[in-house]
Structures are given as C-alpha cells and as structure tokens.
Amino acid sequence: MTVNSKLNQGLKEYHRKLKAGEIKRAKRISLIEKSKQSPGSFRLAINSKCYECSGFVKVDVTNCEIDECPLYRHRPWQNTVNS
Numbered sequence: 613m614t615v616n617s618k619l620n621q622g623l624k625e626y627h628r629k630l631k632a633g634e635i636k637r638a639k640r641i642s643l644i645e646k647s648k649q650s651p652g653s654f655r656l657a658i659n660s661k662c663y664e665c666s667g668f669v670k671v672d673v674t675n676c677e678i679d680e681c682p683l684y685r686h687r688p689w690q691n692t693v694n695s
C-alpha cells in the first residue's frame with residue numbers, strides 16, 4: 613500500500629465519520645483567537661501582534677524592515693522563503 617493510498621483511505625474514513633456524526637469538524641480559529649485562549653504564551657502573543665501589524669499578511673511579517681521595533685528580532689516567519 614502506497615503512502616497516497618493510505619492518505620486517501622484515511623481521508624475517506626474521516627469523511628465517513630463526519631457524515632455519520634461520529635466526529636465533528638474542527639473549528640478553525642484565528643491566530644489572534646488562539647492567542648487570547650492562551651494568554652501565557654509569549655510566542656502566540658508576538659506572532660499575533662506581528663500578524664495584526666502587517667495587515668494579516670505573513671509575508672509582510674517576514675519582510676518587516678522596522679528594526680527599531682522591540683519585536684523585530686522575535687517576529688515569526690523570519691526564515692520563510694518567499695516564492
């Protein structure tokens with residue numbers, strides 16, 4: 613059995629369970645909501661602040677040039693390859 617066929621089998625099983633009501637679809641929450649739910653996480657706080665500051669565009673956080681900002685050295689997605 614190939615990896616792809618295992619993945620397809622798992623996906624089919626997931627959809628079958630969803631349809632049967634055995635499981636519920638995970639609710640997507642925003643980074644800012646995640647941060648609010650984990651108020652002790654500095655990483656989530658910094659990530660969501662930078663994300664908000666950059667107009668909710670991750671690549672703009674990567675390309676941030678405001679090196680006077682206290683979060684600059686801690687901003688997320690610094691090593692993301694732009695394509």
Ligand code: SF4
Pocket residue numbers: 661662663665666672673676677678681682683684685687
């Ligand atoms: S590091 Fe850049 S993106 Fe993050 S808060 Fe500061 S200015 Fe905004």
